Amino acid sequence: MKHLKIGIDIDNVIADSYPLYIDAFNKEFGTTVQYEEIFHFYYLEKNVGIEEAKVSEFIESIVHSEEFQLRIPPVVNALSIIKKWIKQGYWIHYITSRPIDTKNETLKWLKKHGFWVKGVTLDLYNEKEHNFKHISRINNYKRDIADKKKLDIFIEDSLDISKSLDIPVYLIDRPWNQGTLPENVKRVKNWEEIDQWVAKTF
Numbered sequence: 001m002k003h004l005k006i007g008i009d010i011d012n013v014i015a016d017s018y019p020l021y022i023d024a025f026n027k028e029f030g031t032t033v034q035y036e037e038i039f040h041f042y043y044l045e046k047n048v049g050i051e052e053a054k055v056s057e058f059i060e061s062i063v064h065s066e067e068f069q070l071r072i073p074p075v076v077n078a079l080s081i082i083k084k085w086i087k088q089g090y091w092i093h094y095i096t097s098r099p100i101d102t103k104n105e106t107l108k109w110l111k112k113h114g115f116w117v118k119g120v121t122l123d124l125y126n127e128k129e130h131n132f133k134h135i136s137r138i139n140n141y142k143r144d145i146a147d148k149k150k151l152d153i154f155i156e157d158s159l160d161i162s163k164s165l166d167i168p169v170y171l172i173d174r175p176w177n178q179g180t181l182p183e184n185v186k187r188v189k190n191w192e193e194i195d196q197w198v199a200k201t202f
Contacts, residue, residue: 004202006152007146009161010096010106013116013172014078020071021062027032028058038175063098067107074113077191081130082115084195092120095145097138102124139164152202155194169200170194 005156011017022033040046045055051167062068084094094115103124110116123145125138140171143164146154153168159177162169162185169185171177172194183185190192 004085004152004198005044005090005091005150006085007095007142007149007151008082009092009154009156009158010094010098010110012075012077012157013155014082014094015072015109016075017072018174020068020073021059024062024068025055025058029055036175039178040176064102064105065127066105066108069109070101070112072109074115075191079114081191081195083117085198086117086119092147093145093151094120094122095142096123097125099143100124153198170197 008014018038019035022035022038025031025036025044026033028035029048029050031050033044033048037042044050044059045052076199086092093174094110096106103122106122107116108123111124138158139161142156142161143156143166144156145151146165151167153170154162154165155170155172156162157172157174157177159171159179160172162177165184167184170188171181171185173187173189186197188197
Protein backbone atom coordinates (compact mmCIF):
# COMPACT_ATOMS: atom_id res chain seq x y z
CA MET A 1 0.00 0.00 0.00
CA LYS A 2 1.33 3.43 -0.92
CA HIS A 3 1.90 5.68 2.08
CA LEU A 4 0.50 8.90 0.73
CA LYS A 5 1.84 12.32 1.59
CA ILE A 6 -1.19 14.60 1.81
CA GLY A 7 -1.12 18.40 1.92
CA ILE A 8 -4.18 19.97 3.57
CA ASP A 9 -5.17 23.63 3.71
CA ILE A 10 -6.77 24.85 6.96
CA ASP A 11 -9.32 27.63 6.41
CA ASN A 12 -12.51 26.44 4.70
CA VAL A 13 -11.01 22.96 4.38
CA ILE A 14 -10.73 21.66 7.95
CA ALA A 15 -11.75 24.92 9.68
CA ASP A 16 -15.18 26.25 8.72
CA SER A 17 -13.80 29.79 8.78
CA TYR A 18 -15.70 31.92 6.34
CA PRO A 19 -19.20 31.89 7.86
CA LEU A 20 -17.72 33.36 11.05
CA TYR A 21 -15.66 35.90 9.08
CA ILE A 22 -18.73 37.03 7.13
CA ASP A 23 -20.78 37.37 10.32
CA ALA A 24 -18.04 39.51 11.90
CA PHE A 25 -17.70 41.55 8.70
CA ASN A 26 -21.44 42.28 8.53
CA LYS A 27 -21.55 43.34 12.17
CA GLU A 28 -18.53 45.62 11.74
CA PHE A 29 -19.67 47.36 8.54
CA GLY A 30 -23.46 47.10 8.77
CA THR A 31 -23.66 44.98 5.62
CA THR A 32 -25.71 41.90 4.74
CA VAL A 33 -23.20 39.90 2.69
CA GLN A 34 -24.23 36.24 2.36
CA TYR A 35 -21.91 33.24 2.11
CA GLU A 36 -23.23 32.38 -1.37
CA GLU A 37 -22.25 35.86 -2.61
CA ILE A 38 -18.54 35.51 -1.87
CA PHE A 39 -16.90 35.31 -5.28
CA HIS A 40 -13.75 37.23 -4.31
CA PHE A 41 -12.36 35.26 -1.40
CA TYR A 42 -9.41 37.53 -0.60
CA TYR A 43 -11.25 40.77 -1.34
CA LEU A 44 -14.42 41.08 0.70
CA GLU A 45 -14.59 44.79 -0.06
CA LYS A 46 -15.37 43.99 -3.71
CA ASN A 47 -18.69 42.55 -2.59
CA VAL A 48 -19.90 45.78 -0.99
CA GLY A 49 -17.63 48.60 -2.17
CA ILE A 50 -16.11 49.42 1.22
CA GLU A 51 -12.66 51.01 1.24
CA GLU A 52 -10.03 48.29 0.90
CA ALA A 53 -7.79 49.68 3.67
CA LYS A 54 -10.62 49.55 6.22
CA VAL A 55 -11.50 45.98 5.33
CA SER A 56 -7.85 44.89 5.41
CA GLU A 57 -7.36 46.43 8.85
CA PHE A 58 -10.46 44.70 10.20
CA ILE A 59 -9.58 41.30 8.72
CA GLU A 60 -6.05 41.63 10.06
CA SER A 61 -7.44 42.22 13.55
CA ILE A 62 -9.59 39.08 13.61
CA VAL A 63 -6.91 36.95 11.93
CA HIS A 64 -4.71 37.74 14.94
CA SER A 65 -7.46 37.44 17.54
CA GLU A 66 -7.05 34.22 19.50
CA GLU A 67 -10.58 34.50 20.89
CA PHE A 68 -12.05 34.80 17.39
CA GLN A 69 -9.90 32.06 15.88
CA LEU A 70 -10.73 29.55 18.60
CA ARG A 71 -14.45 30.04 17.94
CA ILE A 72 -14.11 28.74 14.37
CA PRO A 73 -15.74 25.28 14.17
CA PRO A 74 -14.18 22.34 12.32
CA VAL A 75 -15.53 21.18 8.97
CA VAL A 76 -17.83 18.16 9.33
CA ASN A 77 -16.05 14.78 9.19
CA ALA A 78 -12.62 16.25 8.38
CA LEU A 79 -11.09 15.02 11.64
CA SER A 80 -12.43 11.47 11.53
CA ILE A 81 -11.17 10.96 7.98
CA ILE A 82 -7.75 12.49 8.68
CA LYS A 83 -7.36 10.26 11.74
CA LYS A 84 -8.32 7.24 9.64
CA TRP A 85 -5.68 8.17 7.07
CA ILE A 86 -3.05 8.51 9.79
CA LYS A 87 -3.89 5.00 11.02
CA GLN A 88 -3.40 3.82 7.44
CA GLY A 89 0.09 5.28 7.50
CA TYR A 90 -0.58 8.40 5.43
CA TRP A 91 1.53 11.47 6.20
CA ILE A 92 -0.47 14.65 6.91
CA HIS A 93 0.99 18.12 6.35
CA TYR A 94 -1.11 21.22 7.01
CA ILE A 95 -0.20 24.10 4.69
CA THR A 96 -1.94 27.40 5.26
CA SER A 97 -1.63 30.92 3.90
CA ARG A 98 -2.11 32.23 7.44
CA PRO A 99 0.89 34.44 8.34
CA ILE A 100 3.67 32.93 10.43
CA ASP A 101 2.87 35.23 13.37
CA THR A 102 -0.46 33.41 13.83
CA LYS A 103 1.30 30.11 14.58
CA ASN A 104 0.29 30.05 18.26
CA GLU A 105 -3.40 30.66 17.49
CA THR A 106 -3.32 28.10 14.69
CA LEU A 107 -1.71 25.41 16.84
CA LYS A 108 -4.19 26.08 19.65
CA TRP A 109 -7.08 25.63 17.19
CA LEU A 110 -5.59 22.41 15.80
CA LYS A 111 -5.07 21.03 19.31
CA LYS A 112 -8.50 22.14 20.55
CA HIS A 113 -10.26 20.20 17.80
CA GLY A 114 -7.97 17.16 17.74
CA PHE A 115 -6.18 17.78 14.45
CA TRP A 116 -2.73 18.15 16.04
CA VAL A 117 -1.72 14.53 16.56
CA LYS A 118 1.60 12.74 16.51
CA GLY A 119 3.28 12.86 13.12
CA VAL A 120 1.42 15.77 11.50
CA THR A 121 3.35 18.87 10.45
CA LEU A 122 2.48 22.50 9.73
CA ASP A 123 3.65 25.29 7.42
CA LEU A 124 2.47 28.91 7.65
CA TYR A 125 3.24 31.71 5.21
CA ASN A 126 6.47 33.55 5.98
CA GLU A 127 6.82 36.70 3.92
CA LYS A 128 10.58 36.83 4.54
CA GLU A 129 11.05 33.38 3.03
CA HIS A 130 8.42 33.65 0.30
CA ASN A 131 8.72 37.18 -1.01
CA PHE A 132 6.24 36.96 -3.89
CA LYS A 133 3.95 39.71 -5.05
CA HIS A 134 0.17 39.83 -4.65
CA ILE A 135 -1.87 36.60 -4.74
CA SER A 136 0.81 34.79 -6.75
CA ARG A 137 2.93 34.74 -3.57
CA ILE A 138 0.52 32.28 -1.96
CA ASN A 139 0.33 30.13 -5.07
CA ASN A 140 4.11 29.93 -5.28
CA TYR A 141 4.49 29.33 -1.55
CA LYS A 142 2.13 26.36 -1.54
CA ARG A 143 3.57 24.94 -4.76
CA ASP A 144 7.09 25.22 -3.32
CA ILE A 145 6.06 23.41 -0.13
CA ALA A 146 4.29 20.71 -2.13
CA ASP A 147 7.45 20.18 -4.22
CA LYS A 148 9.79 20.28 -1.22
CA LYS A 149 7.71 17.79 0.79
CA LYS A 150 7.07 15.65 -2.32
CA LEU A 151 3.36 15.59 -1.62
CA ASP A 152 1.17 13.15 -3.53
CA ILE A 153 -2.12 15.05 -3.26
CA PHE A 154 -3.42 18.38 -1.97
CA ILE A 155 -6.78 19.37 -0.47
CA GLU A 156 -7.62 23.01 -1.09
CA ASP A 157 -10.44 25.56 -1.52
CA SER A 158 -8.65 28.13 -3.71
CA LEU A 159 -9.03 27.71 -7.46
CA ASP A 160 -5.88 29.72 -8.22
CA ILE A 161 -3.76 27.68 -5.82
CA SER A 162 -5.20 24.44 -7.19
CA LYS A 163 -4.31 25.47 -10.73
CA SER A 164 -0.74 26.26 -9.70
CA LEU A 165 -0.11 22.71 -8.44
CA ASP A 166 1.11 19.83 -10.59
CA ILE A 167 -0.17 17.05 -8.34
CA PRO A 168 -3.74 15.75 -7.92
CA VAL A 169 -5.87 18.31 -6.04
CA TYR A 170 -9.26 17.84 -4.38
CA LEU A 171 -10.96 21.23 -4.52
CA ILE A 172 -13.74 21.59 -1.95
CA ASP A 173 -16.67 23.28 -3.69
CA ARG A 174 -17.08 26.89 -2.54
CA PRO A 175 -18.75 29.97 -4.10
CA TRP A 176 -15.35 31.60 -4.67
CA ASN A 177 -13.73 28.72 -6.58
CA GLN A 178 -16.08 28.25 -9.51
CA GLY A 179 -14.59 27.92 -12.98
CA THR A 180 -12.94 25.51 -15.39
CA LEU A 181 -10.62 23.01 -13.76
CA PRO A 182 -7.41 21.48 -15.13
CA GLU A 183 -7.22 17.69 -15.40
CA ASN A 184 -5.37 17.26 -12.10
CA VAL A 185 -8.05 19.11 -10.07
CA LYS A 186 -11.26 17.38 -8.98
CA ARG A 187 -14.14 19.32 -7.45
CA VAL A 188 -15.61 17.62 -4.37
CA LYS A 189 -18.52 18.49 -2.09
CA ASN A 190 -17.31 17.13 1.24
CA TRP A 191 -14.74 15.05 3.09
CA GLU A 192 -16.60 11.80 2.51
CA GLU A 193 -16.23 12.30 -1.22
CA ILE A 194 -12.53 13.10 -0.82
CA ASP A 195 -12.05 9.89 1.16
CA GLN A 196 -13.83 7.87 -1.51
CA TRP A 197 -11.68 9.31 -4.30
CA VAL A 198 -8.47 8.75 -2.35
CA ALA A 199 -9.40 5.11 -1.70
CA LYS A 200 -10.36 4.59 -5.35
CA THR A 201 -7.36 6.37 -6.87
CA PHE A 202 -4.52 5.41 -4.54
